[in-house]
Amino acid sequence: MIRKTHPELGDPAAGNGILSRRVFLEGTLVVGATGAGLSCGSAEPLAVQPWMKVPGPGFAGYGQPSPFESKVVKVFPPPPNPPGVGASRTPLHMLEGMITPSGLHFERSHSGVPEIDPDQHRLVIHGLVKRPLVFTVEALSRYPMQSRIAFIECGGNSLALNAPQAQPLNVAAIHGLLGCSEWTGVRLSTLLDEAGIEPEARWVIAEGADAAAMSRSIPLTKAMDDALLCLYQNGERVRPSNGYPVRLLLPGFEGNMNVKWLRRLKLTAGPAMTKDETSKYTILLKDEKAWQFVFPIEVKSVITRPSPGLALRGPGFYEISGLAWSGNGSIRQVDVSADGGRSWAPAALQGPILPKAPVRFRTAWQWNGGPAVLQSRATDDTGMVQPTRAQFAAERGFRGVYHYNAIASWRIDEMGEASNVYA
Numbered sequence: 297m298i299r300k301t302h303p304e305l306g307d308p309a310a311g312n313g314i315l316s317r318r319v320f321l322e323g324t325l326v327v328g329a330t331g332a333g334l335s336c337g338s339a340e341p342l343a344v345q346p347w348m349k350v351p352g353p354g355f356a357g358y359g360q361p362s363p364f365e366s367k368v369v370k371v372f373p374p375p376p377n378p379p380g381v382g383a384s385r386t387p388l389h390m391l392e393g394m395i396t397p398s399g400l401h402f403e404r405s406h407s408g409v410p411e412i413d414p415d416q417h418r419l420v421i422h423g424l425v426k427r428p429l430v431f432t433v434e435a436l437s438r439y440p441m442q443s444r445i446a447f448i449e450c451g452g453n454s455l456a457l458n459a460p461q462a463q464p465l466n467v468a469a470i471h472g473l474l475g476c477s478e479w480t481g482v483r484l485s486t487l488l489d490e491a492g493i494e495p496e497a498r499w500v501i502a503e504g505a506d507a508a509a510m511s512r513s514i515p516l517t518k519a520m521d522d523a524l525l526c527l528y529q530n531g532e533r534v535r536p537s538n539g540y541p542v543r544l545l546l547p548g549f550e551g552n553m554n555v556k557w558l559r560r561l562k563l564t565a566g567p568a569m570t571k572d573e574t575s576k577y578t579i580l581l582k583d584e585k586a587w588q589f590v591f592p593i594e595v596k597s598v599i600t601r602p603s604p605g606l607a608l609r610g611p612g613f614y615e616i617s618g619l620a621w622s623g624n625g626s627i628r629q630v631d632v633s634a635d636g637g638r639s640w641a642p643a644a645l646q647g648p649i650l651p652k653a654p655v656r657f658r659t660a661w662q663w664n665g666g667p668a669v670l671q672s673r674a675t676d677d678t679g680m681v682q683p684t685r686a687q688f689a690a691e692r693g694f695r696g697v698y699h700y701n702a703i704a705s706w707r708i709d710e711m712g713e714a715s716n717v718y719a
């Protein structure tokens with residue numbers, strides 16, 4: 297039963313128990329709003345636990361998570377895949393905030409992780425430039441640097457939702473090819489200015505130093521705009537799996553274009569039509585047409601909690617929380633529904649709200665113990681709104697493989713279990 301000691305906050309903002317976001321914006325009164333205190337037990341003197349009776353162990357050179365958090369790991373299919381080919385996925389449902397810890401940042405590699413000696417590594421800039429340049433990692437580190445928080449999302453993320461029947465998968469399995477770091481490095485424009493761009497140059501071909509020599513064609517406009525040659529990730533050197541010692545960051549562009557282990561940038565008049573942009577990353581539409589060179593990730597969101605595997609423990613107050621992001625700009629609004637999209641209420645957005653970075657959204661929900669279908673719908677500052685599954689299908693069909701960004705649904709059953717459904 298809901299005891300509304302604070303009528304305004306406790307009043308539903310949308311059907312099936314969605315409460316006003318003021319519960320978060322005003323930062324108080326969860327109990328007043330919902331009548332649901334969540335504390336446990338009595339406030340009698342607490343037991344003195346064994347860890348208070350002797351000093352703990354000493355220091356470590358590199359910190360590790362608590363052993364009690366050993367389930368918070370990336371997920372990936374077991375062999376027989378060729379080693380290193382495929383992806384590991386971020387357990388988004390076990391994380392909070394907007395930053396992905398480096399050790400949990402998803403990894404998509406076409407030919408494993410090369411073990412690169414930074415002293416041996418070279419980056420060359422050539423092609424339609426006045427002065428071809430070769431850099432050591434040490435030389436790159438001496439240029440002025442910049443930091444920015446940006447997501448990387450594989451173009452194939454959420455591909456599982458193209459399946460005709462909803463699969464029994466969780467957040468990581470469906471949406472886990474998404475990560476966000478604070479990246480630090482040298483602006484590509486700084487180095488291209490030094491190399492001197494020839495007037496015919498329109499594209500930059502970026503090549504990695506992995507066995508796949510993965511390569512993509514990048515518009516020169518993007519290279520000169522906000523492209524970053526990243527040396528650091530979340531304050532430390534980029535992890536080997538994410539591109540050590542230097543990776544290209546193209547904020548907002550599909551993951552594949554963010555070439556890891558970067559060794560070569562060639563300026564050209566046209567795109568190179570590399571294997572990686574012709575055999576893959578072309579979006580098949582429902583008719584005979586296809587889209588090639590679809591660079592930015594379209595506006596998207598996912599509810600990370602509640603979600604499959606994180607069962608609700610009885611009726612009462614819950615926070616619905618998730619991430620929203622857009623490769624075209626900043627998130628302006630996220631709406632949340634608990635009745636499968638019949639009614640919506642705006643979620644509280646947690647700052648900082650940065651362009652091409654995920655935003656954490658939060659909605660207060662009073663679960664009545666009955667069935668519910670949770671959805672989130674993001675809008676970005678270009679005005680693009682996340683489509684419903686039906687709208688997405690009407691435009692693209694489900695053969696496209698890449699850039700699936702339709703509204704996703706979690707069904708909550710009477711036991712409080714969540715599952716992937718199409719609604």
Ligand SMILES: Nc1nc2c(c(=O)[nH]1)N[C@H]1C(S)=C(S)[C@@H](COP(=O)(O)O)O[C@H]1N2
Pocket residue numbers: 401402403404405406407448449450451475503504505506508509510537538539550551552553554555556557
């Ligand atoms: N050299 C190289 N760069 C690469 C890849 C690769 O296999 N080789 N994979 C790409 C793909 S498909 C994606 S989605 C992103 C993933 O970045 P991450 O592994 O750091 O999460 O890197 C891209 N850059």
Ligand SMILES: [Mo]
Pocket residue numbers: 404449450451452551552
């Ligand atoms: Mo990817």
